[in-house]
Amino acid sequence: MSGKFQSLIMQAIIGGGLLAGGQMIGHGALADTTINALFMSQAAYSESDVRAMTADFEKANPGIKVNAEFVPYEGLHDKTTLAQGAGSGYDVVLFDVIWPAEFAENKVLVDVTDKITPEMKKGVLPGAWTTVEYKGHRYGMPWILDTKYLFYNTEILKKAGIAHPPKTWAELEKQAEIIKNKKLVEFPIVWSWAQAEAAICDYTTLVAAYGGKFLDESGKPAFQTDGGVDALKYMVETTDKGLTNPHSKEYLEEDVRRVFSSGDAAFALNWTYMYNMANGDPKESKIVGKVGVVPAPGVAGKSEASAVNGSMGLGVTTTSKHPDDAWKYVVFMTSQDVQNKYAKLSLPIWASSYSDPAVTKGQESLVAAAKKSLGIMFPRPTTPTYQQLSTQLQQALHTALLKSASPADALQTAADAAGGGL
């Protein structure tokens, strides 16, 4: 018995040692520079897409090797800041539109304002630049130009006798009631309201529609008034009426896609990527060819449509030892050629792409919706302490959805705590 144990241990040790050694040898034999890039595992530019783009970059730039790393969105922010302390962390990071303020203040990202050429400045949609800007400086290139659209199941709407998708949120509620009453689906609307940033994106869309704002001119919370409260009231009301899928409180975007693609919802709010996956991929969807997409609705007298700025950018970190090669990689990844090639999952940042038939073919309705939505994207608040504010807001949304407090009270609590609670 003891002999067996010992030999097992020896095997483990020798095996481990060999593997560790192999790793070191592997590193020594690498190309001249290695860039570490942090991405998120998602469906718009999926892991394999990013890996394919990266392989193209390596082919075009012998001597530079790129290690792509993928974490879920929920881990992206913390990983970026944590790795910053590592010194040998990432060279290139993907960042959300809400982080440049924090990352600029804490010197996480390199200011690349001077590296952006006039052609780039001209070619990229003006709205896309807001993704990477803070106090007039640019901290990267916009990469994923994205907002939430209203998706609908054309077959269910037809069966319900609804001729046009809704133009206002009130109309959406009415149509959902018809669909529910006709028992076409049990819960007509599905959202991503898990206690995460995803819920804030849906909420922001509604805040934009109701003409609310997050912060007033002096930077104090303003979401606990007017449009901010109306938006949350709408969320609570549709939940109470059984129009919203009650599991939405647990859903992230991929869950929304699964439910919508299974034909279990008539309406869904989601990012660009869902269109082609739900409408064109029979392996991923049971409603191929039955997906409609329009800008998220507006509110009569206040807005015609609504949209949240959910874009993301690629930037170079201040700890990078190869900032020039890293920037080269960023420029490649955000270039018009690469973006046009993968336009089925994420629309390009380049203005002229939208009139390129190669890009628009097969997704005309998405591009039409994008033309309207991308022009009215509503920002989430720009503040270095965005993470705290967002956490408080997520809590407020859940408190109200669970009926522990009225929407106004819940938001008031969040506004009070935003000053610096736990």
Next chain:
Amino acid sequence: MMNGNWMSLRSWLLLAPLLALMTFIIGWPLAKTVAVSFTDAKLLGGDVHWLGLANYQKVLAAPAFYEVVWTTIRFVLISVGAEFLLGLLAALLLDQKFHGRGIVRALMILPWALPTVVNATMWRLIYNPDFGAFNALFTQLGLIDAYRSWLGEPGSALYAICLADVWKNFPLVALIALAALQSVPRELRAAAVIDGAGPWSRFRAVILPYLIGPLTVAVVLRIIEAFKVFDIIWVMTRGGPANSTKTISILVYQQAFSFQQAGLGGSIALIMVLISALLITGYVTILRKQGELK
């Protein structure tokens, strides 16, 4: 022969690497956390100012802190309570003679050996509101009439996590209890049967004295472990919905690493240390009572 002084010196020398290591990786960071907790230190650097007790005052004045402590305590009580009960019952069962006993006992190893993160991931898949096995099974058995969002409702999320935790950890309690049961001398049991004692009084008079020591140790250890819980919650809910599963460790992580408030996070962590110090004292007292510590 070597003299006593040399023996004593030698034994300290042999112990030195361990003590040095522990001072280095535990003692020093702990002291440093204490120092940081009195400042406004940020994770990414910047100026550091002395705040005195301000962080502690802020934490102790925040209702949110007490909610988190209460959630943690509930998690500990429910999980460890159920693990104790289920573990004891399973041990009593496995103490019986039946065909296949060896197989069932071997199966007990399975949850114990499964990595915590894998366990959490597995249960998250099982609880999935639309495509999870839990909803499917209970609907098909007619126990619930509609699919429910187990991890999405504050009423059920904590219990759902507790079940996952119990599944993984009750075998540990059971195996310890089983070993204790099997240390009860056969003659004692036989004698009790001959005396005509009923099953309950037999259990209390003969078996319980052998069980109580190891079981207490197991339970106290589980309490201390459960109090620190992070992995399983992080993977299953990250503290949601509506903070209903947010424990102290999650709160510290959030403050120190998501919000980069290293000082504030440190002060919460130290309050947690104080609470666990009480638990540890309890543990050592029990060990001492058992005569382990002289």
Next chain:
Amino acid sequence: MERRNPWVSFFVYACALLLALFLLAPILWMLIMSVSSTNDLTTIPLRWIPEQIDFHRYIELLTVAENSAGKAFLASMRNSLAVATMATLGALLVAIPGAWSVSRSPGRQRLALYAVVATYMLPPVALVVPIYFALSALGALNSVFSLAVVYLSILAPFTTWLLKSSFDNIPQEIELAAMIDGARLDQIWRRITLPLTGPALATGGLFAFLLAWDEFFYALLFTADQRAKTLTVAIADLAGGRVSDYGLIATAGVLAALPPVLIGFFLQKSLIAGLTTGGVKG
């Protein structure tokens, strides 16, 4: 032995069956998920038995291709193996002399050991910020080696505790006799103590290995990418929510659970002995 009433017998078997089902069901479901197609997994009502068994996810995760998911997964497995092996060896290295010393000298050394064991119960969140700062200052974040050193703080007290009780079981007279014959300490250890405690050493080592394999919190904070990311972190990332290939998540879970489960079965007997000496692994 008393003769059993058939009803009692029936009750015992029913309970045993129930227990076995409870233990097995979740794992069976994970196995089924790992070989089912996505469409089978997202059908309502749920299809319990897949239409066809499909191993492509195993192949995907176990194939190394440049910049692939498989490479990332295998890298994390290699990191876990390297960290756990190094930490286990390191732990044994400090635990053997420490445990022997405490076992042979019942004075203050024993109290020191209790202090060490008590630290094992400290919440990692109370230590993690300074360790993070220190590793960051040394440029040692995101390294398997640093992670192994940090893990030592968990493994060393626990292995020392286990080994101490097995050293206690060796009669001191044997060592004393050798000492009178003029043997040096290292000779006594090599010829007598260690061979006698061989199985206990192996068990302690494997337990330590399992502990390290299971660790998540430090790895989450101190590693960033394929150079050091461990399996537990990789799985948590995979299950993070934005990827909805449930089968792939299950496959990764099965693969990550395989080594510890095999060790667990292998250790069955000594496991129970180990558990009773001090309560292992939480």
